[in-house]
Amino acid sequence: MKKMIIIIFTLVVFTTISFGTTYTIVNSGFTFSPSNLTINMGDTVNFILSSIHTAREVNQATWDANGTTSNGGFDLPNSGGTIVLNQTGTYYYVCVPHASLGMKGTITVNTATEVKQVDKTAPNNFVLMQNYPNPFNPTTTISFSLPAKSFVSLAVFNAQGKEVSMLINEELSAGYYSKKWNGMNLSSGVYYYRLEAGQFIETKKLILLK
Template identity: 50%
Template sequence: MKKTTIIVALLFSLTGLSYSITHTIINSGTTFSPNAITINLGDTVIFTLSSLHNAVEVSQATWDVNGTTSNGGFLLGFGGGIVVLQTTGTHYYVCIPHASLGMKGTIIVNQTTDIKPSETITPQELRLMQNFPNPFNPQTQINFHLDHPAYASLKIYNLLGAEITTLVDGNMSAGDHRVEWNAENQPSGIYFYQFKSSGKIETKRMMLVR
């Protein structure tokens, strides 16, 4: 059985040597949208679903017959969550309550290459920096840049995709901004911080170590 984990490897999380991209999957009725994506190893996939839908990884044989038996891979509760796939190949998943209606999808994971996209900043582009320090205990600093005044939000999520707190939620001026997160009441582990502005989304990982 193919084993998948949403726990990010410590080395990958902390070195920052690999470039990762965030992909978002939503539901449109009883259909995942998009229901087939191709990503690179270590990319982040965010499932943003209604409270009626979940996402559970299954085998290809189970997927082919619209079954619901988990293969031990990722398991996201109702409303969705965050997945970071650490094995290449095709990952099959279904919505358990609606698998019989064909609510299912695939994620093809390719090996990461050494080629990075251009880091040239174009007008009206946001930049989200890696938090510092990382790992941290219990405070860390997050910096971001806006090329123009805009509404922005910055939220923290745990490994299961549950929202922990909102650090930014409002109109921001152009330029560099800095916020701090005090995770004094949170357990050790991997967290995600997601920045949204002008229709764009960036997500990065960080680690709290007690």
């Protein structure tokens, strides 16, 4: 019975770690919010829009010109819908009725990497370690420890404080973890990563050099 409980627990942890994150894009008047979103491959994006707005994928040239010609990608009707993006790259989209007003946005999809639990031994303290390598191009590893099961948020921000990537947003058991981050779609510069786990919050600096 004890062995069965351990097996079930392991499966639950693996399933929790493997699921993608769901993001929501809404409209604020004639603007998508957020208008620029960075996610991981396999994540879900839910568009919740008012009845007069749509979301159509276009190529970059059409997007730059505030045009509406579809590139054959996603095409969500009035009020929006849900998409899952399984290829890396930048997706450009517009609101068909209001593209001429500049109602448009982008979704940047990075390679998905799972949270790796490197040691199940419960540590004594919450610790966020310095990423390695640092500086880096384009990937680096962020490690941290949890002394108890916690809901964990690990996000990367640019120097202006804008979130550019949500790496973890889920409950994890006690242990030592590492997470790879790929900044291939971002420009060189100083970024910050922040770990929130229960009452523990810590931020560290990382440098992307291309």
